[in-house]
Amino acid sequence: MQQVFKRPQSLKDVQTHFCPGCHHGTVHRLVADALDHFGVQERTIGVASVGCSVFLYGYFDIDVVEAPHGRAPAVATGVKRAKPESFVFTYQGDGDLAAIGTAEIIHAANRGEDITVIFVNNTTYGMTGGQMAPTTLVGQKTSTSPYGRNKAKDGSPIRMAELLAQLGGVAFSARVAVDSPKHLMEAKKQIREAFRFQAEGKGFSFVEVLSSCPTNWGASPLAANARIAEEMIPYFPLGVFKNEENP
Amino acid sequence: MSKRLFVKGNEAAAMGAIEAGCRYYFGYPITPQSDIPEYLSRELPKLSGEFIQAESEVAAINMLLGASACGVRAMTSSSSPGISLKQEGISYMAGAELPGVIINISRSGPGLGGIDASQSDYFQSVKGGGHGGYRIPVLAPNSVQEMYDLTMHAFDLADIYRTPVMLLGDSVIGQMKEALVPNTRTVRELPEKGWAVRGKGGAEQRVVKSLFLGDGELEAHNWHLHAKYQVMKEKECLSEEHETSDATLLVAAFGSTARIAHTAVAMAREAGLKVGLFRPVTLFPFPEQALSKAAGRAGRVLVMELNTGQMVDDVRLSVGAGVQVFFYGRPPGAGSLPSPEELFEVIKKHYHQAAQ
Numbered sequence: 001m002q003q004v005f006k007r008p009q010s011l012k013d014v015q016t017h018f019c020p021g022c023h024h025g026t027v028h029r030l031v032a033d034a035l036d037h038f039g040v041q042e043r044t045i046g047v048a049s050v051g052c053s054v055f056l057y058g059y060f061d062i063d064v065v066e067a068p069h070g071r072a073p074a075v076a077t078g079v080k081r082a083k084p085e086s087f088v089f090t091y092q093g094d095g096d097l098a099a100i101g102t103a104e105i106i107h108a109a110n111r112g113e114d115i116t117v118i119f120v121n122n123t124t125y126g127m128t129g130g131q132m133a134p135t136t137l138v139g140q141k142t143s144t145s146p147y148g149r150n151k152a153k154d155g156s157p158i159r160m161a162e163l164l165a166q167l168g169g170v171a172f173s174a175r176v177a178v179d180s181p182k183h184l185m186e187a188k189k190q191i192r193e194a195f196r197f198q199a200e201g202k203g204f205s206f207v208e209v210l211s212s213c214p215t216n217w218g219a220s221p222l223a224a225n226a227r228i229a230e231e232m233i234p235y236f237p238l239g240v241f242k243n244e245e246n247p
Numbered sequence: 248m249s250k251r252l253f254v255k256g257n258e259a260a261a262m263g264a265i266e267a268g269c270r271y272y273f274g275y276p277i278t279p280q281s282d283i284p285e286y287l288s289r290e291l292p293k294l295s296g297e298f299i300q301a302e303s304e305v306a307a308i309n310m311l312l313g314a315s316a317c318g319v320r321a322m323t324s325s326s327s328p329g330i331s332l333k334q335e336g337i338s339y340m341a342g343a344e345l346p347g348v349i350i351n352i353s354r355s356g357p358g359l360g361g362i363d364a365s366q367s368d369y370f371q372s373v374k375g376g377g378h379g380g381y382r383i384p385v386l387a388p389n390s391v392q393e394m395y396d397l398t399m400h401a402f403d404l405a406d407i408y409r410t411p412v413m414l415l416g417d418s419v420i421g422q423m424k425e426a427l428v429p430n431t432r433t434v435r436e437l438p439e440k441g442w443a444v445r446g447k448g449g450a451e452q453r454v455v456k457s458l459f460l461g462d463g464e465l466e467a468h469n470w471h472l473h474a475k476y477q478v479m480k481e482k483e484c485l486s487e488e489h490e491t492s493d494a495t496l497l498v499a500a501f502g503s504t505a506r507i508a509h510t511a512v513a514m515a516r517e518a519g520l521k522v523g524l525f526r527p528v529t530l531f532p533f534p535e536q537a538l539s540k541a542a543g544r545a546g547r548v549l550v551m552e553l554n555t556g557q558m559v560d561d562v563r564l565s566v567g568a569g570v571q572v573f574f575y576g577r578p579p580g581a582g583s584l585p586s587p588e589e590l591f592e593v594i595k596k597h598y599h600q601a602a603q
Contacts, residue, residue, distance in 0.1 A: 043446030047313070047550055048456075057454040063444035065316040066456035068339050071309040074301070078313025079444070081297040082321070086446045104309070107302035 008032035010041040011084040012061050021221025023211035026054060026178045027058055029119055030188050031091065034195040035062070040087040047076045049101075051093040052126045068100025073108035076115045087198060091117040093127040098134040098158050103110045105164070112169025112203045116194050119160060119206065123232065129217030137235055142216070157235060161208040165241035171203035173242040177210035179228035183238070190240065202244065208235055249362060249428045255281035256394040257329075257421040260350055260414065261290070261400030262424050264322050266432050269348070270296030273310035275303060280352035280420040283324040296453075301492050303395050304329040307573045308349070310334030315345045316455040318443030320402055326360065327368050337411050338377030341472070342457025346405035349399065350414045352421035355579030356466050364417040365579030369557035373531040381470065382481065383478045384412045385530040387501040397528070399432050403484065406437045408475055415530065417553070419454045419503035420582070427515035431437050451598035457580035458504075476532070482519050486537045490516060494523030497545040499538065499562055503584075504551050511590035520598050530558070535565040542566040549591060549597050553583070 007013060011030035018024045025140045035041050041062055047123035048056035048236050052176065057064035069074040072090035097105050097119050124142055125131040132145040135157045139148040148159075161175040176187035187209060194205035210232050214224035254262070261283045272291060274284040289350060291298045299316075301307035305424045306350065307323045314321040327332060330351045340347055351353045351372065355365035372385045384404050387526070394416065401412040444453050459465040491497060500508040505526040515522040525541050525548075527534050542562075548570060550559040559574045565574065575593045577583050 042448045045317075045444050045446055054458060055455070057452070061445050061447075061452055063453045064455070065313060065444055066336055066343070066454070066458060067312070068309065071305065071312075071336070074306040075316075077306075078271070078273065078310035078315070078321070080313075081310070082297065082317040082319045082447065086317075104304050104306050109305065118481065125399075166377035206343040216459055241591035 008036045010035040010061055012059055014057055018052065019022040019053065021153065021212060021224055023209070024120065024123070026184070027118065027209050027211060030191050031089070031118055031179070032060060033188060034192045036193055037192055038199045038236045040199065044089070044107050045079050045083070046086040047072045047079065047088065047090040049090060049092040049096045051096050053081065053091050053093060053120065056091055070098070070099070071104055071116070073101065073104040073113070073117065077108050077111070077113050080113055080115050085199050089118060091118045092120070093126065094119070094121045094123065094135040098160050106167070107162050107231070109204050109206065110167045112171070114198055114201055114203055116198045116205045117207070118191070119161070119208040121208050121236065122211045123157070124213050125218045126213050126216055130213070132144035139233060159236060161206065161241050164206050169204050170206060170242055171244040172197045172205035172240070174206070174240040175208040175210065175236060175238050177228050177233060177238055179210070179212070179225050186238070218245050234236045249430055250345055252427045252429060253409045253424055254391060254427050255282055255422060256388070256416060257352060257392045258286050258389045259395040259427050260324070260398045261286040262403070263395035264348065265290060266429065267320060267399040267402040268293055268432070269320040269402060271314045271319055272296070273299045273301050273307040273314070273321070273323050275301050275307050275325065277329045279354060279421055280324050280350065282421070289539045296325060301566070304332035305335065308333040309345045311380055312336055312340055312345060315340065315347045316444050318440040318445070319471070322348040322350070324352065326351065327353045327365070330368065330371070334377035337383065338379050339457050339528070340380060340411045341383060342379060343455050344409040345411065345455065347404055348401045348414065349411055350398070351416070353415060353417050361443050362418060363581055364419040364548035364553060366413065366502060366504060366553040366557070367579060369530065369552070369554065371414055373533070373561070376546045379582055381472060382531055383394060383410055384408070384532070386414050386480060387528060387530050388414065388416055388420055389489055389506045389526065391421070391423060391427050394420060395427055395429060395464065395559065398512060403435050403437065408479060410475070417503050419506070430594070444451050448455065452603065470569050480532040481528060484532050484534040484537065486534035487526045488537070488541055489524040489526070491525060491541045491545070492525030493521055494545045495521045495547065496594065497525050497542055497548045498547055498551060498594060499521050499527070499548050500551040501530060501558060504553055507585060507587055508551050510587035511594055514587060514591040515594050515598070522594055522598065527558070532582045533561045533565065538565045541566065542570045547571045547573070547597070549575060549594065551575045553577050553579050572583050
């Protein structure tokens with residue numbers, strides 16, 4: 001019998017702590033797959049952020065630096081400048097990247113740091129119990145927007161992939177989702193593409209991944225998965241917003 | 248003989264960093280320390296180093312964290328309000344046991360305060376500064392020469408103890424120009440950086456982190472850090488004494504104040520008063536034993552600071568109950584820097600008052 005599907009070498013053979021139906025495990029796998037594809041596991045330094053994904057080092061078999069909340073792009077900048085031969089990526093949630101770390105992501109992107117940023121957007125703060133995030137949809141109820149996000153008072157959700165695509169230092173910016181086999185294959189392709197930009201020294205690359213958080217959305221894994229297509233994609237369109245090779 | 252240069256204290260610190268092998272600097276402009284990033288933005292590219300003017304103080308300290316995690320010597324510098332912003336990163340570095348040098352050419356506060364020479368950040372520097380109950384070594388230069396020498400020393404301490412180290416000066420020391428002999432670095436035996444991330448290359452995974460969630464893990468980590476601080480207290484205290492052997496009044500001051508007090512003490516000696524000067528060079532670890540001895544001999548200590556009383560607490564904790572402690576403070580601000588004559592008057596007052 002032939003084995004046609006196996007664990008990427010860059011992932012450890014361990015169980016994750018993620019909730020049932022959470023997409024972090026899926027995104028971890030796609031990232032590990034891309035590391036394997038380019039054969040860079042042995043020279044990769046991952047930068048973990050604060051949130052559910054802080055345990056990156058527990059699942060990836062790579063060297064990891066843990067960053068303070070929102071600061072992963074600054075930490076990754078220091079790593080890449082000190083070791084330009086290394087392959088550096090950050091893995092950040094929406095509260096981390098689009099709220100407390102807004103300055104760090106914008107300026108690392110604008111400097112064109114030769115790093116890759118994986119941005120997991122699930123429209124909520126997962127680790128702290130489902131509070132309103134900068135990406136929470138208008139009307140979405142969270143533990144700190146119990147009446148629903150109010151556009152007049154809370155503003156509109158931020159579209160990071162489009163926003164970063166405006167910056168001169170960004171070589172690649174895309175948004176993908178992992179809610180269906182079709183989207184998953186596309187996500188795999190675009191994450192590889194982002195990593196290829198770094199592998200070829202072409203500058204800052206960014207992939208936003210629309211993901212679910214069933215626990216904090218108060219939904220079953222299946223209902224949460226369905227919400228991505230029904231509510232998130234209409235506001236956060238999928239696509240490539242910048243590709244320096246193909247402007 | 249080494250050549251002599253005529254440079255600013257800030258430039259001397261930047262030169263000391265380069266001599267110490269630092270090739271990575273991350274900073275943000277703030278008065279009165281901007282000569283440091285300006286100097287390094289010019290010199291580091293020539294040495295194949297990296298200079299980044301960061302988007303914020305917060306980003307700068309985190310770039311330092313990232314570079315340091317790779318095992319290279321790296322530095323940032325700022326002034327008081329900027330150092331407040333860096334406290335998050337300093338705490339993470341202390342927790343993750345990352346070396347790094349932070350220069351604070353401090354200014355007056357609270358808040359935006361002013362740019363005048365100040366020693367108001369003593370507590371913030373020596374008592375941890377950020378969250379989580381850590382300590383970092385703090386060095387207080389009083390000359391351009393020490394800005395250079397102690398910066399080099401700071402890098403060694405950082406590597407030996409795997410800790411951020413702060414150099415605490417102010418505009419008097421940073422902006423003053425005087426002669427500098429740029430001695431070459433004394434090479435000390437330094438530990439291997441077997442903890443640094445490098446891309447695992449087929450070896451064991453390395454992780455630089457400050458999160459410890461396992462049962463008892465964080466408690467053990469805190470005791471481990473505490474034990475390190477105890478070793479620093481035993482081995483790394485630095486202080487300087489001047490005319491203390493027969494003194495019946497000991498003046499205690501650090502940094503810029505110690506420099507002014509030095510002249511005031513000379514004036515007192517000229518006037519026949521038996522006054523000496525004790526200058527802590529390391530503020531953490533605080534030179535308790537040396538101070539206790541000198542203060543025990545004199546019986547009286549007069550602490551002088553550019554604030555309303557901070558180091559005086561550590562002085563009280565260091566000296567025995569039989570030693571009288573006086574305090575003279577000048578909270579910082581324009582026109583508040585005391586002259587040697589003013590300090591001499593204060594010395595005279597306490598000298599005679601207490602002798603009654």
